[in-house]
Amino acid sequence: MSQQPFSWELLSKAPVVGIIRGLQPDDIDHILPVYREAGLTTIEITMNTAGATSIIQNARQHHAEGLNIGAGTVCTLDDLDLALDAGAQFVVTPVISKKVIKACVKRDIPIFPGAFTPSEIYKAWSLGASMVKVYPATSLGPEYIRDVKAPLNQLRLMPTGGISLDNMAAYFKAGADGLGIGSHLFDKALIQAKNWTGLKTHLQNFVSCMQAAMGQR
Template identity: 70%
Template sequence: MNTTERAFSWELFNKAPLVGIIRGLLADEVSQILPLYRDAGLTTIEITMNTAGAEAIIADALTAHSNGLNIGAGTVCTKDELEKALDAGAQFIVTPIINKKVIKACVKRGIPIFPGAYTPTEAYMAWSLGASMVKIFPATSLGPSYIKELKAPLNQLKVMPTGGISLDNMSAYLKAGADGLGVGSQLLDKTLIAQKKWPELKAHFANFLAAYQSVIGR
């Protein structure tokens, strides 16, 4: 594997810091979705390790679609899952929890890591261990005001609320100080995917980018 070609791009991420979450989709569906995702202007997507065949899907995605996309692994909870994800070529790692061994292993290898945290103590711990950005999860239980309150004393933290993020509330999270957003079923619309409505799905992706850009003034 050519690690130079396959390295995570912060330049790409910062163009559209929305991390799409692919969970439970089939390999052929993913291969249809990724070009649409990229063409809509989105840049970073994770494939969860509890998706059937996740390792093969990640490897195939990197082979066919890595140009213009960051492709990572999500729902990584153990060191064993981390090794499988990295062996498949994952360019970044997302976890729903804090596992110190997973975070430290990523930091040591220079792999961006977005660990999940809920409380201020957990968020600060994840950041202190070397997290690239802390995934605040589940964000829907906390709301945008929590992000603002969290970052008041801990303004050095970079945070990515995840869970329940939608077109309707993403601007509120961004205005509250979110540095990125993790978006699952609201972005990867399973009805559009099941019905193979690919032009509509691409337009749906573009709506999320437009909503982000309207908040940051691009």
């Protein structure tokens, strides 16, 4: 799979990374165009989803227009090679793996490693992270992002975990550079019912909330 570069322009237009985990390939095929039509631009498929590499490959072949498609839950160099061979344009990890971060930096692949404490966040950044995934953000809340950014304002942070329509604006106002959103974005009931129109409306609500929050920064 040819490596079409990640578009930072697309991400800055809609700084949300949608996280697809454990969904069926057929459903993902329906979700990706709906996701793009709703105004979202960047999506990660986790490597612990069954058939992840073929899903990434298929997504890059058929849905690449206007979408950044990456791989999540990349923990090892083997995972990384599989993800990049499948055509992933960016990489997200749940933890700091120095080897994975360095390999991405060397290959000019955007890397969003997971970190929790200020020391971990700074370490990930100093190793070359493009943006640091602050995970799990659920227990920390938006104020934590504001507190970390106060002395470390050059860092780009992407809180992930427990982000919903109710709190996403607060995270943007606290200085988040992006948000990682999984189950709240990909509503299980709508997907099980194959209600793609309903899913599009649901995703558009997130886009409206995101645009309003970004307008107030």
